[in-house]
Amino acid sequence: MPDTPNGPRPSEFPEAAPHNAASSASPPVLSIVIVNWNTADLLDACLASIYRYTAGIYFEIIVFDNASADHSREVLGKYPEVSAIFHPENIGFAAGNNRAAECARGEFLLLLNPDTEIRDNIFPEIIAYLKESPYRVLGPRLLLPDGSVQMTSGNFPGLWRMLVQNIYSFLKMLRLSALIPFLALLSRVPAGQFSGMGRWWDPEQVHPVDWVSGACMLLRRDDFMTVGRFDEDFTLYAEEFELCYRLAKAGKTAVYYGRVAALHHSAASTRQFRERSHILRTQAMLRFYEKFRPGAEVLVYRLVVIVANVLGAIWHQLLALPAAGENRETHLRYARTYWQVAQIYSGWIRPVKLPG
Template structure:
């Protein structure tokens, strides 16, 4: 079998998780694996120092944080296989993960599937509910809007699968121009899934194969900045995909309704830290908005 799959991993201070993720990809890819392309977004934790020595591994050091979408595009530009898998560094592939997904995508049933996601298993063995319907202007700010109402134990067509394991046809990715680099992080995968559907392709969730996903990942230590990025990307998604009344509703919710609700929640929890993080996140958001 010739190389069919290239894997792109964007790293930002992922520590030992990066090594474990890369090792799992190299060990399970078999002959179908072309290259594992690690794009390092200016990490300072020496997470690149302990990667395995393997000719299939290519490391690109950007020396700065390009953002997730832009870094993914940089890595994908070097891909040569028919498929590209965007994989978070806080994941680990199981022995049959790649072969199962490849077999499905090459099957008769998978011919009109542009993107495939799989069952993701958390630390405690729980199945991560990570697929979603596309949000509207009324529910985009609700976390619950990013989960469908099924138990993720059966295969089905979905609107979107999480970017932690995003298996896409390379020709389709290139046709769509890759990730929209205006999204620094968050919503860039949702935006791409929306464009996949617009182009006439479907997205498949496969419960029949799995991988490990820690979740939270490399942004646990920067919660205020993470919140500010999420809010910024939410506003950008609304401007791009909603009508002007919908966009106005998202703006009002984000700036007028959500901040006092977040601060009230912090007060009820007696968490000064949560309140400080909320205020810091909105300060960063306002700085970007100017």
């Protein structure tokens, strides 16, 4: 494939209207599926960006709304071409995508988060690449609002990688990560340039990977349906790991396509410690290990995570003792969160459920 996008750029025909298939009897090339929950303004910006930049491709948009309590319904009313599905309760990201995919008619399926924005006419290029390449799943480069590249692809979780990550995280928490040069080196690698296998690469090029982010994932609809769609036990986080793992087992591998980019207003861009997010993420990774890894590896994984989180809880409890005010409460929140993760991994308490 060429390094430059196929066809004219959107600036060459700014008034061009996209070919939307919502009201047509013939099937579209692309079905864009968006699962929304209380992100009305972000959804509005996402939809507007698709219609502003996309041209030269026949597509449909399906929005699955997970019982939003904000003005999402009013936003969707601005886009009569969009097929909207309003569910009476929040059934999660995985189930929402599955229900919407059942209604999709396109050859290709783009799973897109509502907090993303398209900044160029990227769809013709990535579809053409997927058609001509041996890969079956594609994830483009995603940029955070500050312009940095988000880590949106990598390798499947493994015991060795998990050990290194937990050791590094603990040493970093103690401000001792510089004691081990290799781990300190990892801390200076820009996001998106470390693949998880010790390989550094240019985030603006194309690289084979094990998984790509569900925030913007392109694949054939038939592949998505035949491998069993998203596992709905993964209500949030790691669902793309699990899907890409099953696809890879079926010979349908993934590729990171860095030649085009989209904007992602990810919660990660705030760099804030989100307690519930941390718990749900580690909980999902445990579910992944239990589903695909041998029992001995799962046991070691549990033990390492328990030890790491107990030590983290103790450390922040100690830091809270001399602290005061907001700083003290922050350390106590860290301690409670780490302790809850350790309890979940030990089986002492039930897993955390999604809100809504």
